[in-house]
Amino acid sequence: MAKKVLIIDDDFDLVEAMRITLEAAGYDVVDAQDGEKGLEKIKTESPDLIILDVMMTSMDEGFHVAYKIREDEAIKDTPIVMLTAVGNQTGFQFDPGKDADFLPVDAFLEKPVNPKKLVDVVHQNIKV
Amino acid sequence: MLRRDKWLIRLRWYAILGLFSGVILLKSIALGPPSSVDAMALVGFVLVGLNLSYLAYASAKQQFGKSNLVVLLNLQMVMDLILLTILIYLTGSAESPLSFFYVFHIILASIIFPGGFSYLYSLLVVLLYSGLLLLEQSSYVGHICFFNDFHLMTDSRIVLGIWFIFVVTMMVSAYLAQNVTERHRRVRDKLEAANLKLQEINETKTTFFRYASHEMKAPIATIQSTLMVIEDILGSEADERVINMLNRAIGRTSETIGMLKDLADLTYGNFQEQQNFEKLSLRTLLEDLVTDVKPNSDRKHQTLTFNAAELPFDYFGDTNALGKVFKNLLSNAIRYTEESGNIQVSLETVDANYVVKVADDGPGIPESEQTNIFKEFYRTPTARKLISEGTGLGLSIVMRMVELHGGDIQVDSQEGKGSTFTVLLPLKEEL
Numbered sequence: 302m303a304k305k306v307l308i309i310d311d312d313f314d315l316v317e318a319m320r321i322t323l324e325a326a327g328y329d330v331v332d333a334q335d336g337e338k339g340l341e342k343i344k345t346e347s348p349d350l351i352i353l354d355v356m357m358t359s360m361d362e363g364f365h366v367a368y369k370i371r372e373d374e375a376i377k378d379t380p381i382v383m384l385t386a387v388g389n390q391t392g393f394q395f396d397p398g399k400d401a402d403f404l405p406v407d408a409f410l411e412k413p414v415n416p417k418k419l420v421d422v423v424h425q426n427i428k429v
Numbered sequence: 430m431l432r433r434d435k436w437l438i439r440l441r442w443y444a445i446l447g448l449f450s451g452v453i454l455l456k457s458i459a460l461g462p463p464s465s466v467d468a469m470a471l472v473g474f475v476l477v478g479l480n481l482s483y484l485a486y487a488s489a490k491q492q493f494g495k496s497n498l499v500v501l502l503n504l505q506m507v508m509d510l511i512l513l514t515i516l517i518y519l520t521g522s523a524e525s526p527l528s529f530f531y532v533f534h535i536i537l538a539s540i541i542f543p544g545g546f547s548y549l550y551s552l553l554v555v556l557l558y559s560g561l562l563l564l565e566q567s568s569y570v571g572h573i574c575f576f577n578d579f580h581l582m583t584d585s586r587i588v589l590g591i592w593f594i595f596v597v598t599m600m601v602s603a604y605l606a607q608n609v610t611e612r613h614r615r616v617r618d619k620l621e622a623a624n625l626k627l628q629e630i631n632e633t634k635t636t637f638f639r640y641a642s643h644e645m646k647a648p649i650a651t652i653q654s655t656l657m658v659i660e661d662i663l664g665s666e667a668d669e670r671v672i673n674m675l676n677r678a679i680g681r682t683s684e685t686i687g688m689l690k691d692l693a694d695l696t697y698g699n700f701q702e703q704q705n706f707e708k709l710s711l712r713t714l715l716e717d718l719v720t721d722v723k724p725n726s727d728r729k730h731q732t733l734t735f736n737a738a739e740l741p742f743d744y745f746g747d748t749n750a751l752g753k754v755f756k757n758l759l760s761n762a763i764r765y766t767e768e769s770g771n772i773q774v775s776l777e778t779v780d781a782n783y784v785v786k787v788a789d790d791g792p793g794i795p796e797s798e799q800t801n802i803f804k805e806f807y808r809t810p811t812a813r814k815l816i817s818e819g820t821g822l823g824l825s826i827v828m829r830m831v832e833l834h835g836g837d838i839q840v841d842s843q844e845g846k847g848s849t850f851t852v853l854l855p856l857k858e859e860l
Contacts (some may be wrong), residue, residue, distance in 0.1 A: 315651040320657040325662070379704035386646065413682070416661040 304427050305329040306309065307348035309339035309366065311357045315414070316330045319352065322416040323423065336366040343376050350427045352410070364404065371405040380426040381406040384414070430498045433541050434487050437505060440537075441480045447597070448516075458586055465519045472512055472519070479508060484667030495562060500543055505551065510534055514557045522565055526591040528558060529598035536605045598670045635696045642689045649689070653682040684820075691822040694753065695805070695829060704747055704833070711742040711854075712784055715776055721758050730769045737776035742783060745857045750830040757823045758787040758850050765815055766791035766847075781818045782836075782853040790847035799840055803828045 306328045308316050313334075320330040333339035333344050335357050343351065351370070355363035363383060371377050383406040407426045410419065452470045511849075513534065517525045531554045541549035564570040576587055631822050659677055660675045719735045726733040762772045766789045775786045794802060798809045808821040831838045835855050842848035 312647065312651050315654055318651070318655045322658050324663065386643065386650070412647075412650040413657065413686070415654075416658050 302350050303327055303329045304349040305346060306329065306350050306352060306423060306427075307339065307342055307346060308332045308352045309336065309342075309363075310352070310354035310359075311335060312354070315412070318416075319414060319419060322419055326420045326423075328423065336362045336369075339366055340369060343370065343379065347376075348379060349422055350380045350382065352382045352423075353406070354382060356386065367405050380408075382408045382410050382422055382426060384412060386412055430502070431487065434483075434498060434502055434505075437502065437541065438480055438487065441476065441483075441505075441509070445473055445476050445480065448476070460586055460590065461520065463572065465573055465575060468519050468815075469516060472516055476512060479505075484774065499542075506534070506538055506541070507553070510550070510553060511558060514561055517558070518561055518570070519573060521573055522561055524576060526594040529594055531558065532598060533601045533605055536602060536609075540605065540609045564748045570592070576663065591703045638696050639693055642693045646686055646689045649682050649685050653679055653686070682853050688820040688822070691820050691826060695822065705749065706745055706747050707785050709744055709746055709748050709751070710752075711744045711746075711776055711785070712740065712752060712801070714748065715774060715785065718752065718755050718759060719774055722756070722763060725760070726763045726772060729763065729766070731763065731766060731772055733763075733772045733774070734771075735776075742776055742778070744783060744854060746834050747830075748832055754827050754830045754852060755785065755787070757827050758852070761823065762787055762789040762791065762848075762850075765789070778856075781856050783856065785852040785854070786849055787852075788847065793844040793846050793848055794840065794842040795844050796842075799842060802840065803838075823828040 304327075305325055308319055308330060308428065310316050310319075310332070311334050316332045320332070323330050331342060331348065333342045339351075339353070342348075343377070353363045353366055355361065367381055367383065370379060370381065408422050410422050448469065452473065455466045455469075456463075483501070486501065510531075513527065513530055517527045520527050521570055535547055535551055535554065535675040536651045538550035561570075567570045576584070656675055656679050660672065660679070663672065663675070665672075666816055686805055715735060715737070719733060759772070759774065767771060771790050773786070773788045775784075775788075777784050792815065794809060794811070798811075802809060803824050806821040808819055812819065828838055831852055831854075837853045839851045839853070840848060841851065
């Protein structure tokens with residue numbers, strides 16, 4: 302059975318671009334438009350990996366979602382790949398290299414998303 | 430200046446009023462020789478005439494040049510002092526209490542004129558007063574015995590007169606000092622308010638800038654992701670022209686994202702919470718950066734070397750900002766230096782500064798263009814010819830970040846011989 306990836310991102314086109322790439326690589330893809338719906342879908346769909354955007358309805362919604370996932374016994378082991386924007390335009394200082402320690406995620410993926418890199422990162426981190 | 434001129438004219442009317450009141454008082458109490466008192470009234474009329482002409486000149490020539498106005502104000506002050514000296518002479522020179530009035534003329538001069546004018550006026554006052562006393566002492570001018578036969582301390586009219594002059598001097602001095610302090614305070618308040626407003630505008634602009642660049646970047650990043658997926662799906666089966674077109678489109682989106690990132694970097698440090706000053710080793714920072722960019726210089730078969738003494742070069746700075754500074758300079762050197770060229774990075778301590786040099790033997794920058802390279806969006810024609818892409822923001826960002834550290838950046842370049850960028854970072858006491 303194909304592994305399932307849940308994409309939590311409010312950018313429909315980016316979700317579609319990632320869906321096409323991941324489906325071509327043999328994954329099942331489900332999506333959610335914000336953190337709240339994302340948390341529901343994690344429970345109903347039991348994904349094998351979550352791709353999570355940082356900025357959705359609020360500037361740091363992705364971080365809160367990541368913490369909630371890690372606090373929930375039932376889903377806390379699901380791998381998370383966090384989508385980050387280049388640079389610090391929002392004034393929200395964040396450096397995957399430096400801040401990875403206190404962020405409960407497994408990998409970072411930078412926007413724009415390179416298809417090959419996306420498949421590599423998902424492949425490396427997905428639950429076996 | 431014109432306002433000060435009008436103020437001086439207004440003050441002179443009060444002085445004239447005081448002078449005529451004094452003359453009437455002296456007449457009524459029969460103090461002082463009548464000829465002297467008449468001469469004082471004459472001085473009053475001369476002053477009225479002069480003040481009317483000053484007023485006419487100021488009103489008729491609202492817009493005359495500043496230098497003309499300074500000459501006119503000086504003329505007024507000198508005339509006032511000469512007339513005051515005459516009044517002092519008429520009221521008994523050394524025995525006249527009117528010499529007190531010199532004091533507020535000096536205060537007036539210091540309010541009205543900039544710089545050392547008040548010292549010049551003090552000198553003039555000393556010269557006028559000493560001259561008067563000397564002329565009398567050497568009998569070139571006869572002394573007017575204003576208080577005549579009266580014994581100074583027993584005549585209450587004289588004591589009252591001196592007391593009155595003393596009070597006037599005190600009050601006028603206080604008024605003048607208060608006036609100048611008040612004016613200064615008002616100007617300072619206005620400046621502070623204007624400065625605050627400017628800061629607010631700047632912060633609003635920066636906030637807008639940051640959000641706008643992010644809002645613009647997000648859709649472009651998605652467009653690029655989409656294009657990359659399409660390219661990936663089409664693979665090698667598609668027409669070569671289509672693939673080239675897609676690659677160009679991806680390249681252009683990358684360029685735009687780069688520019689938006691650069692624009693956002695330009696605002697870096699505008700907010701206190703963005704700055705992250707910490708203890709760092711400049712040596713380690715540079716070593717890491719040189720290692721990072723080494724593959725790029727290797728691809729061009731360039732020799733990239735780093736020289737520094739075996740010291741940590743501890744510095745109190747913003748790692749992120751300094752990283753951008755040196756990475757930018759290094760990347761430029763690699764980009765613009767020909768294949769097999771040489772790039773040298775060095776770090777040393779000179780006087781109270783850490784000095785970082787990035788030197789290359791690339792094409793160099795013509796002298797006429799060197800002053801422009803730190804301007805936003807400026808790219809030298811040579812740079813454009815060598816590499817078409819580039820926003821012309823890199824060195825503006827470098828300068829902004831160096832200034833954030835209170836440092837300085839200099840360029841030394843000769844066409845055809847290479848360029849050396851020197852960053853001076855002042856040693857700080859925090860360490």
